[in-house]
Amino acid sequence: MPAEPLDPVALRVAARSQRKSMGRLTRLVRASMSLVWQAGPRSFVALASLQVVSAIALALQVLAVQWVLSAVLADDLRADFSSVLAPVTLLAVLSATGAVAGALQSQLQRLLGEMVARTMWTRVLRVATGVDLRHFESPEFYDHLNRVQTNAVARPYQVTQGVLSMAGAGAAGVGLSIALASVSPLLLVLVLVGGVPLLLTSRRESRLEFAFSVGQTPVLRERAYLAMIQTGREEAQEVRAFGLGSWLGERFDALYDRYLGDLRRHAVRRTLLSLVGQLGSAVVLGGTLLFLVWLVARGTIDVAGAGAAIIAIRMLASQVQSVFRGVQLIFESGLFLDDLDAFLAMGAPALEGTSGPQAPSGFDTIRVDDVRFRYPGAEVEALRGIDLEVHAGEIVALVGENGSGKTTLAKLLAGLYRPDGGRIEWDGTDTTTFAPASLRERVSVTFQDFVRYAFSATENITVGRAGAESSPDEVRAAARAAGAEQLLDDLPQGFATRLSRLFTGGTDLSGGQWQRVALARSFFRDAPLVILDEPTAALDPRAEHELFATLRDVLDGRTALFISHRFSTVRGADRIFVLEGGRVVEQGTHAELMSARGLYADLYRLQADTDVAGGPAQA
CATH class of the missing domain: 1.20.1560.10 (ABC transporter type 1, transmembrane domain)
Known part of the structure; x- marks a missing residue:
């Protein structure tokens, strides 16, 4: 586990112990x-x-x-x-x-x-x-x-x-x-x-300056955050909708007054x-x-x-x-x-992460064996003994209520975290023995809160394999697979259009359009394991249907693991894993899980009832 940064008290003690x-x-x-x-x-x-x-x-x-x-x-x-x-x-x-x-x-x-x-x-x-x-x-x-x-x-x-x-x-x-x-x-x-x-006075002055800097760091961070909220493009609409300008300004002024007093x-x-x-x-x-x-x-x-x-x-x-x-x-x-x-x-x-055995270019089986994980400072484990297997070429779904551990498990499978206990194996080899950077290269991840880069459309796709040579045809193929080719062609400068109004000549996309670009980014990476976290959350029903209808063809033999709250999207998965409280409590096909009348069946029927009563339910 990585070493924790020094806390302010420890820093002040270290400063006082320094001798000239x-x-x-x-x-x-x-x-x-x-x-x-x-x-x-x-x-x-x-x-x-x-x-x-x-x-x-x-x-x-x-x-x-x-x-x-x-x-x-x-x-x-x-x-x-x-x-x-x-x-x-x-x-x-x-x-x-x-x-x-x-x-x-x-x-x-x-x-x-x-x-x-x-x-x-x-x-x-x-x-x-x-x-x-x-x-x-x-x-x-x-x-x-x-x-x-x-x-x-x-x-x-x-x-x-x-x-x-x-x-x-x-x-x-x-x-x-x-x-x-x-x-x-x-x-x-x-x-x-x-x-x-x-x-004689200089040493005391040095310690005072450092102690002041350490003590004021949290205040300065919060002040910068409040300034960002009041000036950010994404936040601007909600600040106005809720009339937050005066309230945020008062908090900003209070923090500044505190800093100036100190x-x-x-x-x-x-x-x-x-x-x-x-x-x-x-x-x-x-x-x-x-x-x-x-x-x-x-x-x-x-x-x-x-x-x-x-x-x-x-x-x-x-x-x-x-x-x-x-x-x-x-x-x-x-x-x-x-x-x-x-x-x-x-x-x-991080530098050491480039050394060690390289992860293989593919796998037959990924096995998760009794994996546990706890976030820093958390009292409860996010994952408490996860066991599952994923086979090459499968489309696997993770479902469960909020906080059940789906996204955390996806991050561990992507090599972004290491387990606190248990093992994740590729064909029997513990993934922690691989150079971490090489393992991450073999996985393509699209998170629900994906980044909207203020770059061109082409660059927003090619960051999926940043630094590697790519041709316009490859970029178009990835965009086409995600259903984004036509919408990007229709932009003022086509694929060269900057996707942000922060800069001159840029434009912006809708939430659903951005999600297609993020999917194109993931497909462009061309990794053997594709992880999609809520890949259709911003798509309309027609676009969602089109995506999953062609997903197997797009994956072309690659393995996919996707997380979704929409049970209509997981019905076609080869296998579905149901998580609850950081554990896998059920697994099987849609038909098998419905027949079992367990948690999955309850959640499926609950969502179906909500769909009939009030339209699509989203968590």
Whole structure:
């Protein structure tokens, strides 16, 4: 069974246990730099080079300022004004160099940030589409996914920004330190000490930010859901029909007010911490400047040296703060990166799913032996000892009341879930021994709540075998088998028409027309086992009759298992399995089950009576 995502309490405990060790700092830096290098090596090299250029230009500006001051204060300035031209020109060139390098850095950072984001999105989406389906039954998984989407995706680049900031500040700091130490080594020590208060408060700020993000994830998810309901096309008609606009808006506002209140309190706490660190740093800086004034008063430093020292102190203090801010950013992002690593680790089983023996291209018998299954968090098993056999070429029906386990059993047969107990065998081989991906390739599933892709009609059909080469004739054959060929030909651009009004030039289909497209998708997959969950729920009686009248010809020897609440559609099945409470309680042909006068017969007569009294009954 897949590991459950960490809950918020566990995440906060893990965050508090993290220590700012040099080993952890090294690991975070190495991992993030590797990722950024993979995303855009040329941009990374260019950005790092600009950092070095900016650092050198900044350090040289201190020397240029001292040169300018010395020239200005020289006794012969009036006699020889040209002596100041060289240092002033150098200072201007250095300032311009720093400004240009800064502008280029800004654009490169934007580009590299998008490259990293793309790399991370690719990894996250690969996990989201590959993890075990059980994860999607867990609210904790959705919280984890939301945190990764809103926070962790951008964090690797933020770590790299912190590293580059530290590197640039460090390079500039070396030159500034040399210049300042030449004036007074004690001044250098005092400036470096000024960064200690920031270091002491940064760890607490990092933990506060991560705890806030974890705590707010459910609120942000629900807020996004409420926004989706109010803006979604599918929901728009019911929102208006029931007059839900004001009610949903009030719920949305209440959630936003709650979030803003929490954000204000969080911002105040972070601001107070930052204020403590900045005030401590400012006190040390003030003491440093007073010490410099004392040196000037004693005549230890001349005016030009003092001017250069003041600039060096201010610049170096800024660089020291940049270093510590970079450290804070790295450790703060590190908490989110650990969360991201835990999410990406869920994808490991999905990658393993491509290894192992391949499922056979066909079968003679599928046997379900004492299969049990429970959904995450459920108290009752959805399947409680299912036993049945399906033979190649058969058309088999699953019937039963809502909650009896029909769809769950279909998902297990399709390889979307693994049983908690018992076995599903293909010709005596346990299907869990097959590579999961290969097993799913041998099954074609059309669910009742199939997806209506905002793609072209052709693409809506070919997603049944996505990535495989296909010809227009194959697509048409699948559409024809589902009774959808003519309706798709009649669209404005035929099979090339986009089936959604969300995009320009698109159109939409009725529920019954969409169901035909979904069936065409399933037939196009051309798998030995076809599973159809309520395949005619949206079809009119004539279309339903036509579909089942030709189903054997369409299947062409393939095995079909279909779920239906319409008993008129299951009469022609080779065998019917009746489920109740997660168990198979009856099986046989329609005639055999009617003769047995059991649950099937009761349900059949009940529906027949309803049909006569009030038209077709649908569950």
